[in-house]
Amino acid sequence: MPITNNSDSLVTRNLTVEDALTLADSTTLEFKEMTAPVTPPNGALVVYAKSDGKLYVKNDTGAESDLTAGKQNVAKIFYIENPTATDAFPIGYVPQAATLVAVRAITDTGTVTFNIEKRAKLTPDVAGTNAWTLDKQATAEGLEQTVFDAGSIAADEWLYFSASAIASAPTKLWLSVEFTID
Numbered sequence: 001m002p003i004t005n006n007s008d009s010l011v012t013r014n015l016t017v018e019d020a021l022t023l024a025d026s027t028t029l030e031f032k033e034m035t036a037p038v039t040p041p042n043g044a045l046v047v048y049a050k051s052d053g054k055l056y057v058k059n060d061t062g063a064e065s066d067l068t069a070g071k072q073n074v075a076k077i078f079y080i081e082n083p084t085a086t087d088a089f090p091i092g093y094v095p096q097a098a099t100l101v102a103v104r105a106i107t108d109t110g111t112v113t114f115n116i117e118k119r120a121k122l123t124p125d126v127a128g129t130n131a132w133t134l135d136k137q138a139t140a141e142g143l144e145q146t147v148f149d150a151g152s153i154a155a156d157e158w159l160y161f162s163a164s165a166i167a168s169a170p171t172k173l174w175l176s177v178e179f180t181i182d
Helices: 017-021
Strands: 046-049 055-058 064-066 072-081 088-094 098-107 111-120 136-138 143-145 157-167 172-181
Touching: 072 088, 088 172, 098 111, 098 136, 136 143, 157 172
Parallel strands: none
Antiparallel strands: 046 055, 055 064, 072 172, 088 157, 098 143, 098 172, 111 136, 111 157
8 A cells, every 4th residue: 555645744544564664764653542443353453542642452352452551570689698587688679669570489498488578768777568468488499479468569669678587597598579660
């Protein structure tokens, strides 16, 4: 399908992917905000802008996806040699609102009981809110937690590792804390 050009702006409908691939670098596509369109026929997708200012795609099953909703995953990984029951240290500062996704921990032997705390920006040395009501226990078999009692992280909070008990003398603890920026 030929592209019609009028004052350096695209003035056509039913633009194909092949057409879009031949547009000049300085060409933009303008999407008028609208309500969600009807479900497209089998084998087709529609891309459109809604009144919330976001770009969406709807597939042939009617499923709508926000194309601007990509979330950044962040993982903080630590190796702790000779962990103790009094270990408490920062995992990292989170400048934007985020959500805990997973905590994974494994020891070489024995157990390390711990929690992940969220602490205020200006008082990181003061105990904060635990991610879980009950502490979790890392073992040599490993621990993977994807459910949190308090998984939301406010903007400008510190994440802290806080151990509460050690058993059977572990000499190594590997810890991964994963969250997404909202």
